[in-house]
Amino acid sequence: MTKRHVSLPTEADEGITAFIDQVDDRLSSSEDTCEVVRDTLVDLFGDRDAYERWQAGADVTPAERVRLQGYDPCNATLESEYYAEKDEERYTRSKHLQWLWRQFDATPMADNIDFALRFRQMLAKHLFAEAGDNLRLFKGISFTYGHNIEVGDNTVIHDDVHLDDRGKLTIGDRVSVSDSAHIYSHDHDVNDQTAVENYHTIVDDDARVTYDSMVRAGCRIGKNAVVGAKSTVQGDVPDHHIVAGSPARDIRVKPGWESVADPVEEKLVNRADERRIEYDLPDDLDTFDEFQRDLTPPDGVDAPEADD
Numbered sequence: 001m002t003k004r005h006v007s008l009p010t011e012a013d014e015g016i017t018a019f020i021d022q023v024d025d026r027l028s029s030s031e032d033t034c035e036v037v038r039d040t041l042v043d044l045f046g047d048r049d050a051y052e053r054w055q056a057g058a059d060v061t062p063a064e065r066v067r068l069q070g071y072d073p074c075n076a077t078l079e080s081e082y083y084a085e086k087d088e089e090r091y092t093r094s095k096h097l098q099w100l101w102r103q104f105d106a107t108p109m110a111d112n113i114d115f116a117l118r119f120r121q122m123l124a125k126h127l128f129a130e131a132g133d134n135l136r137l138f139k140g141i142s143f144t145y146g147h148n149i150e151v152g153d154n155t156v157i158h159d160d161v162h163l164d165d166r167g168k169l170t171i172g173d174r175v176s177v178s179d180s181a182h183i184y185s186h187d188h189d190v191n192d193q194t195a196v197e198n199y200h201t202i203v204d205d206d207a208r209v210t211y212d213s214m215v216r217a218g219c220r221i222g223k224n225a226v227v228g229a230k231s232t233v234q235g236d237v238p239d240h241h242i243v244a245g246s247p248a249r250d251i252r253v254k255p256g257w258e259s260v261a262d263p264v265e266e267k268l269v270n271r272a273d274e275r276r277i278e279y280d281l282p283d284d285l286d287t288f289d290e291f292q293r294d295l296t297p298p299d300g301v302d303a304p305e306a307d308d
Contacts, residue, residue: 008114016115020122027126033096034074040100041071044107073099080144083166084287085196085279087147094147097127101146105139124151132173148185151175152205167198167217167277172205178229181209184217187272192295200275204239218272224254235268243268 007013026036042051047068054060054068069075073096080086081095101123110116117136124131127146132153140160143149148165151157152173159179163169167185177183183203189195199218203209207221211229221227225237228244228251237243240257241264243250250268253261281287 006114013114016118020119023119024122024125027097033093034072037096037100038072041103042068044104044109045071047071071103080166083144083196084281084285085166085198086145090147091145094127094145097123098143098146101127102142110139144186164201164217166196168200169203170200171203172207172223174206175203176208176210177203178209178211178213180212181214183209183215187217191297194289194291198277198279199272200277202275207237216272218270218275220271220275224257226254233268235270237268238262238265 008016023036023040027033042048050060050064051068051071054065060068076099078095078098081091101120104110104116104119104123116139120137120141121131121135124135124137128149128151129147130150130152132151132155134154135151136156138157138159138161141157141163142161143163144166146165148168149163149171150169151171152175154173155171155175155177157163157171157177158181161177161180162182163171164182164184164186169183169185171177171183183201185201186196186198189197197217201215201217202220203215204221204223204225206224207226209215209221209227210231213227213229213231213233215221215227215233219233220236221233222237222239222241224240226242227233227237227248228242230246231244231248232246233243233248235248237248238250238261240254240261241250242252242254248268249266250264252264
């Protein structure tokens with residue numbers, strides 16, 4: 001669908017540009033990322049006066065203290081922080097930037113499309129392993145770490161999409177990922193859900209992953225391919241093909257692309273094992289099993305892995 005150009009009033013645009021440039025400059029400097037995130041959130045939430053009074057030693061209620069402390073990402077924990085195999089050095093900065101991304105989305109300004117898209121584009125340049133030009137990153141996007149994501153140019157990712165980069169996630173140029181889609185790069189053993197395998201998941205150039213669909217870890221969505229709404233992809237989607245269903249099946253080739261596309265196959269081929277990412281855990285890692293289950297099958301046979 002053809003879009004029309006929309007612009008903000010000059011004064012508003014100048015203010016937004018100055019703010020984004022300021023945050024960008026601070027994140028690009030040697031300044032502590034925690035401090036940059038804290039200061040940015042204090043001001044975005046309009047809490048500067050209360051924060052400075054608290055820093056000066058004024059009495060605050062326990063609830064106020066929690067709120068004011070919460071602007072600092074060093075005072076927060078995220079689910080991915082508990083993952084044993086994470087890269088500790090890379091994760092520290094990624095966590096701070098992810099906190100800024102999430103809390104920005106909780107502000108009223110996150111609904112100002114022009115401002116929000118430009119702000120997230122700037123953050124993506126600092127957070128992702130690679131962030132192309134002219135990205136359109138909408139509200140409610142979540143990710144595991146952020147630093148294992150590569151996104152090409154002119155790609156759009158809509159509301160409430162989950163980009164799991166516990167393994168590695170590559171999204172190409174001119175890709176469209178619709179609302180509420182989930183793209184995974186890790187999977188769990190069907191018997192022992194604490195046993196995690198990481199993979200490289202790929203959504204290639206010009207592909208579309210449509211509404212509320214799920215792409216399993218280690219799959220490749222081919223160039224110019226389409227994943228139908230509410231589909232579950234458990235294998236590779238060939239270039240120029242349309243798949244749909246749960247599990248997704250190959251329906252047809254996109255009209256006009258028949259001469260350059262492979263023949264339609266009913267069942268998608270799963271090549272996830274070719275894209276497995278191995279990792280080692282430190283010998284002195286302090287781990288815990290949150291489930292404390294007896295995982296020994298009575299028949300002594302391991303079951304195949306299941307989808308996340």
